[in-house]
Amino acid sequence: MAHVEPAALTARRRSWRSPHQLFFLVIGAFLLSRRGVLAPVLSVGQESQLLQEVEQKVKGSKVFLVSKAYCPFCQKAKEVLSSLGVAFDLLELVDVNKQPLVDDPEAVLDYMQRITGARTVPRLFIAGKFIGGCDDMIHMAQSGELQKRLKDAGAI
Numbered sequence: 737m738a739h740v741e742p743a744a745l746t747a748r749r750r751s752w753r754s755p756h757q758l759f760f761l762v763i764g765a766f767l768l769s770r771r772g773v774l775a776p777v778l779s780v781g782q783e784s785q786l787l788q789e790v791e792q793k794v795k796g797s798k799v800f801l802v803s804k805a806y807c808p809f810c811q812k813a814k815e816v817l818s819s820l821g822v823a824f825d826l827l828e829l830v831d832v833n834k835q836p837l838v839d840d841p842e843a844v845l846d847y848m849q850r851i852t853g854a855r856t857v858p859r860l861f862i863a864g865k866f867i868g869g870c871d872d873m874i875h876m877a878q879s880g881e882l883q884k885r886l887k888d889a890g891a892i
């Protein structure tokens with residue numbers, strides 16, 4: 737005679753097996769991540785924390801400049817802002833030797849590409865609005881438009 741397992745017993749077996757499966761899944765993911773196999777996936781959280789901070793600066797700062805320390809256009813942009821007496825938030829992605837100063841400069845540049853249409857530096861934001869790069873800043877300063885935007889933002 738065929739042995740028929742009561743439905744309640746089968747259900748219990750299924751339910752005690754799933755925590756074990758979950759356990760092995762977590763251990764497996766942990767081991768793979770230590771070997772670097774899942775590193776690109778698991779680092780997304782970290783990377784997005786940086787981008788969240790950048791987004792906060794873009795939206796929350798009166799004046800926010802994304803820069804690379806070795807870049808002559810960025811140095812000019814900083815000079816323009818300083819000559820107008822503006823205190824600004826500065827994000828230096830790399831130092832004068834092109835060494836990274838943040839976890840992932842490329843991710844920030846990708847984000848700049850997404851929100852401003854280009855990944856060159858400098859990128860200037862006033863009151864949450866993208867203004868332009870160095871050439872734009874110089875032209876706007878010559879016409880007085882930059883000073884107006886800064887005044888409207890309460891930055892000067």
Ligand SMILES: N[C@@H](CCC(=O)N[C@@H](CS)C(=O)NCC(=O)O)C(=O)O
Nearest residue numbers: 807808809855856857858869870871
């Ligand atoms: N015409 C641009 C020039 C900016 C520029 O070329 N910046 C360089 C760094 S000095 C850059 O970002 N190059 C692209 C790259 O490094 O990926 C401006 O006025 O902002």
